[in-house]
Amino acid sequence: MVSTLxxxxxxxxxxxxxxxxxxxxxxxxFSRQRPVAAFWIxxxxxxxxxxxAAPVVSPKDPYIPDFLKVTNSPDAENFFGTDFLGRDQxxxxxxxxxxxxxxxxxxxxxxxxxGSLWGLASGYLGxxxxxxxxxxxxxxxxxxxxxxxxxxxxxxxxxxxxxxVAIAFTRLAFGARVIRAVSLSVRETTYVEAxxxxxxxxxxxxxxxxxxxxxxxxxxxxxxxxxxxxxIEASLGFIGLGxxxxxxxxxxxxxxxxxxxxxxxxxxxFPGLFITIAVLAFNLAGxxxxxxxxxxxxxxxx
Amino acid sequence: MLKYIAKRLLIAIPxxxxxxxxxxxxxxxxxxxxxxxxxxPSQITIMSDKERAAIMADLGLDRPLVVQYLSWxxxxxxxxxxxxxxxxxxxxxxxxxxxxxxxEIGILSILIAWFIGLPIGILSAMRPNSIGxxxxxxxxxxxxxxxxxxxxxxxxxxxxxxxxxxxxxLSSQLWQDPWLNLQIxxxxxxxxxxxxxxxxxxxxxxxxxEVFREDYVRTARAKGMKESVVLLRHALPNAxxxxxxxxxxxxxxxxxxxxxxxxxxxxxxxGNTLIAGAIDRDMTMVQSIVLVYSMVFVGVNLLVxxxxxxxxxxxxxx
Numbered sequence: 001m002v003s004t005l006x007x008x009x010x011x012x013x014x015x016x017x018x019x020x021x022x023x024x025x026x027x028x029x030f031s032r033q034r035p036v037a038a039f040w041i042x043x044x045x046x047x048x049x050x051x052x053a054a055p056v057v058s059p060k061d062p063y064i065p066d067f068l069k070v071t072n073s074p075d076a077e078n079f080f081g082t083d084f085l086g087r088d089q090x091x092x093x094x095x096x097x098x099x100x101x102x103x104x105x106x107x108x109x110x111x112x113x114x115g116s117l118w119g120l121a122s123g124y125l126g127x128x129x130x131x132x133x134x135x136x137x138x139x140x141x142x143x144x145x146x147x148x149x150x151x152x153x154x155x156x157x158x159x160x161x162x163x164x165v166a167i168a169f170t171r172l173a174f175g176a177r178v179i180r181a182v183s184l185s186v187r188e189t190t191y192v193e194a195x196x197x198x199x200x201x202x203x204x205x206x207x208x209x210x211x212x213x214x215x216x217x218x219x220x221x222x223x224x225x226x227x228x229x230x231x232i233e234a235s236l237g238f239i240g241l242g243x244x245x246x247x248x249x250x251x252x253x254x255x256x257x258x259x260x261x262x263x264x265x266x267x268x269x270f271p272g273l274f275i276t277i278a279v280l281a282f283n284l285a286g287x288x289x290x291x292x293x294x295x296x297x298x299x300x301x302x
Numbered sequence: 303m304l305k306y307i308a309k310r311l312l313i314a315i316p317x318x319x320x321x322x323x324x325x326x327x328x329x330x331x332x333x334x335x336x337x338x339x340x341x342x343p344s345q346i347t348i349m350s351d352k353e354r355a356a357i358m359a360d361l362g363l364d365r366p367l368v369v370q371y372l373s374w375x376x377x378x379x380x381x382x383x384x385x386x387x388x389x390x391x392x393x394x395x396x397x398x399x400x401x402x403x404x405x406e407i408g409i410l411s412i413l414i415a416w417f418i419g420l421p422i423g424i425l426s427a428m429r430p431n432s433i434g435x436x437x438x439x440x441x442x443x444x445x446x447x448x449x450x451x452x453x454x455x456x457x458x459x460x461x462x463x464x465x466x467x468x469x470x471x472l473s474s475q476l477w478q479d480p481w482l483n484l485q486i487x488x489x490x491x492x493x494x495x496x497x498x499x500x501x502x503x504x505x506x507x508x509x510x511x512e513v514f515r516e517d518y519v520r521t522a523r524a525k526g527m528k529e530s531v532v533l534l535r536h537a538l539p540n541a542x543x544x545x546x547x548x549x550x551x552x553x554x555x556x557x558x559x560x561x562x563x564x565x566x567x568x569x570x571x572x573g574n575t576l577i578a579g580a581i582d583r584d585m586t587m588v589q590s591i592v593l594v595y596s597m598v599f600v601g602v603n604l605l606v607x608x609x610x611x612x613x614x615x616x617x618x619x620x
Contacts, residue, residue, distance in 0.1 A: 138317050143324070150576070151589075239561065272456070
């Protein structure tokens with residue numbers, strides 16, 4: 001198909017195609033120069049694949065109790081043991097990854113995304129709008145993230161979408177602050193001034209000249225915030241304010257295990273291990289991206 | 303200096319006002335009034351419209367939102383947080399009792415973070431890319447990702463299996479039974495402290511590393527000063543600024559994290575009270591505790607700002 005989609009003289013398909021080939025070519029260089037980050041990106045892909053293919057790859061059913069096998073320690077049949085209702089823990093962890101990763105990805109996309117748009121506008125437009133935005137962000141950031149998410153869950157009630165909204169709300173300010181700073185500095189560049197002097201409307205300058213510059217920091221923000229979002233989701237699940245049982249999530253599995261005064265080690269160890277691996281993967285992939293996309297490190301890639 | 307302090311305090315007032323409004327709006331303006339959980343037909347306890355109206359009037363919930371906000375904020379200013387929605391206890395008294403334990407945990411955790419994190423950061427910066435530096439940076443990356451409540455549960459498991467010891471589930475203040483109190487706060491403080499130590503070590507390393515490249519450090523070394531003097535007199539004071547700022551940010555992180563860690567250890571602190579309140583749907587209790595957490599956070603950030611200007615005279619000038 002020939003690319004003909006043009007928005008205001010801007011060839012969208014061609015832009016996407018050049019960007020994709022650009023990143024694909026860069027990824028090979030990236031993985032050679034930053035094997036650690038590339039490895040953790042591989043882990044992320046593995047976890048995402050595991051979650052999508054949960055019904056196929058999991059050995060048992062995550063919901064049907066088996067009262068003959070209550071709290072069995074790990075053996076050849078149940079690699080990660082069984083829980084209080086005799087359900088296979090490996091299966092529940094695979095399904096739990098589904099909820100945790102889905103909520104993490106969507107909430108950060110919405111939260112950081114909305115925050116970035118806000119920061120983009122606030123940085124470029126400046127003036128009163130920026131001043132008021134800054135005060136609002138300060139207020140949002142004055143309540144610790146987990147506690148803010150807690151009271152939102154307390155009021156909204158537990159479901160996948162309220163969880164997403166609550167976590168997204170806590171990420172808003174982080175997106176806005178970083179992107180605002182970028183937008184502020186890009187506004188002063190000569191090419192933006194040139195665009196303005198040709199009479200381009202404000203929206204056009206923002207969309208075509210300022211916004212593309214914020215893509216790299218957005219990507220880094222997106223990746224690193226997913227780790228935090230997964231931690232918040234797990235924390236909410238752990239204290240019993242997350243998704244209601246029987247839906248498994250890593251946090252709520254830990255919460256169930258902790259309700260015993262003397263917890264069973266396999267019920268504690270495995271869900272926490274998966275939270276740690278997932279958070280580690282997003283943090284390190286984010287750090288690698290940050291290094292690679294930082295203009296001060298130019299020359300190391302391409 | 304005084305002028306700067308006054309200016310910072312004045313800037314903080316709108317933020318504090320905004321935070322109280324935000325908390326109030328989240329608690330009141332979102333769908334479902336505080337009684338809906340008791341009134342909801344799908345729940346077990348159902349009351350009639352008349353009973354409900356009477357309770358709403360009794361609690362002052364039938365007044366306009368602005369009046370409700372003003373009376374809540376006014377009472378909070380005078381230290382009167384009202385009574386628990388469910389139990390009728392004085393909230394201020396509960397927060398004082400439980401908050402003392404959480405405050406102890408918070409302060410201890412910051413001490414642990416600095417005592418562990420700072421030396422590691424300094425050693426890493428002095429020998430960059432050595433094996434020790436590699437291990438330290440790997441550990442700090444791992445500790446940033448480990449959920450505190452999981453580490454807490456693992457520690458509890460370890461204590462049970464190795465020494466058949468379980469942290470006490472009683473409550474005791476420092477001035478009542480110091481030994482029992484120490485056993486209660488030690489676990490949560492250690493877990494919370496380790497996570498913060500990872501941040502402190504990383505920040506101290508990178509900031510020292512930059513300072514080491516400054517001209518005045520080279521001059522000091524060229525004069526033939528001992529490395530320890532260069533470090534303690536010239537490099538460290540300047541490198542500490544970002545680490546102190548970080549501590550303010552960390553506190554927000556620690557405040558949130560302490561809630562789940564207290565749950566893991568079963569600590570009778572403020573975090574566990576907040577969780578219990580949220581699960582029992584004790585609205586007034588939740589609202590007040592969230593207010594306390596936010597005020598502590600704003601207050602500490604203010605202190606960090608002020609200490610910053612105290613340590614770096616350049617900031618006072620503008």
